[in-house]
Amino acid sequence: MLKLLINTLAKAFYQQHAGFFLVGIYILFGVVEPSQLIGYQKALLLAGITSPVGLAVVFVAWLLYSLKVLFFVRQKLAEAQYSFVRETAALDVKSQFKLWLKLFLVMLLPIGVYVFLLIALSFKYHLLWSAISIVLVFSALCFALSWLTLRLVTFGFLKQERKQLSTGIKVKRPFFSWPIFYLLNEQPLMLLMCKGLSFIFFKGMLWMFADVGNDSRVVLVGMLASVLCHAVLIYSVLKFDISHLNFVKSMPVSLLKRVFNWLLIFAIVLIPEWVFAIAAAHTTVYAFLSVCLFGLASLLLMLSLLYLVKLDMDRYLKWLLFFFFIAMWAILAHYCLVFSVLLLVTCSLYYLRFFNKTDLKELAD
């Protein structure tokens, strides 16, 4: 059963969060020269264990990651294709707990690697309390995730109905806004975490290049990191479009209108990032235009890529990695505006050309 859970839940988690891990890997390993990498890593780790504030930051980051894992698993378990997992409820509680613990150890592997490194450094620098607190917090997270999931699977039927809160205000939701309301109603945590991570990565990039001064390229690099955090969000919105809005395909809705609707959705989704960009940069109109177009073009590219790779996450990840390097080059070489316009036009044309020739629903089914 563990093998099955790893091949389904854990694999799907790593695949769907590929963009997130990509940016994380870049920040941890890609921002310094290879010769300085060990020193940089050691400095990062020491900053985490030598002060209570550093430890608190590390633990909050772990908690956020664990919440992401927990909500991903809960969301998957609510889907019909994961109903087989309920068979685990037939096992005794101890076996169930062990099963979930092993699964979460696999899903928390990125944290687990750092747990070993942090403990080793703590002993080297005689920071015993840091080592103890790291072990305690990591163990608590693993046990809590396992216990909460076990309770959901075994005793989920005892859950009381949530009371619906209503303000009495009726908002008219036009068709184009349904994917936005899908995120707000059915994926609020994913949206929140996506925006939280986007903000952290954006600020992280500004902080990393703080010595550069008022260079609009820094804001664009921040935007690149932010848009990559939306990889799973776009995947999720497209899946919603395929499963719940597929009926529109047989209605007289033009493809141009569809592209326009997607751009409108992306523009609304990216409002916080544009606010970060305006607040962060003493931006010119040109720089703001570049940031706006780059954000829209990047999200439209993700949508087109999902059509191109037919929802294959592995290939999606490879394309995103390729996009990351090309976009970085375009930003550093001051070609971002041209790059964004070209991307926007190319992706729109791709969508217009291939939308009716690709049936993602038959693949999703």
Place this chain on the structure above:
Amino acid sequence: MLSLNHIHKKYGSHEVLNFNGWKIDPGIHWLKGGNGTGKSTLFRIISGQTPFQGEVELNGVNLKKEAIKFRSMISFAEAEPQYPLFITGQELIDFYIKTRKAAASQATFLADYFEMSAFLGQKVGGYSSGMLKKLSLICAFIGDPVLYILDEPLITIDVASAEKLYQLMREKATQGKSFLLSSHQEVSANKLKLDGVFNIIDKQVVEL
């Protein structure tokens, strides 16, 4: 009226449909066939939901060449409709009214007719499967299409609603509208006058 030529459809390496020609004249047509024979796939092809090799024409309008015009001439109700769970029935109907440029009074009549008016303010997620099916039928009858494509219209709806559906189809047929429907249940001649009965046998559409 509706003609399909050189149709070839595969899912991966599995070939579902492969035939040279199929034509139907105006009227009510019933497509029979067991599970997995390709009925829903054929309906999805005609309604422009899935790519295929070949040509589909309705009154001389080619699906691939004039997609919007073609789609404005058909109305498709899926066997198992799926709508966003958080929208209300009324929001869905409003979208159909706007897209099909129909009168709101037509939707009001249909909602009353299928006894759904009281539930249209509720979210679709709270609907039973029968209510969801009736909502999809209301949506299908909004506007003024030439051809109604109804995939398993009788499943999950109660006997009274099925009678109402037959009545509505008879009325529309007298107005010159055509129907292409699939059903596992027998469609008796005293309820609907069928102009054609077809079956899919070995990837071909055969008239019975």
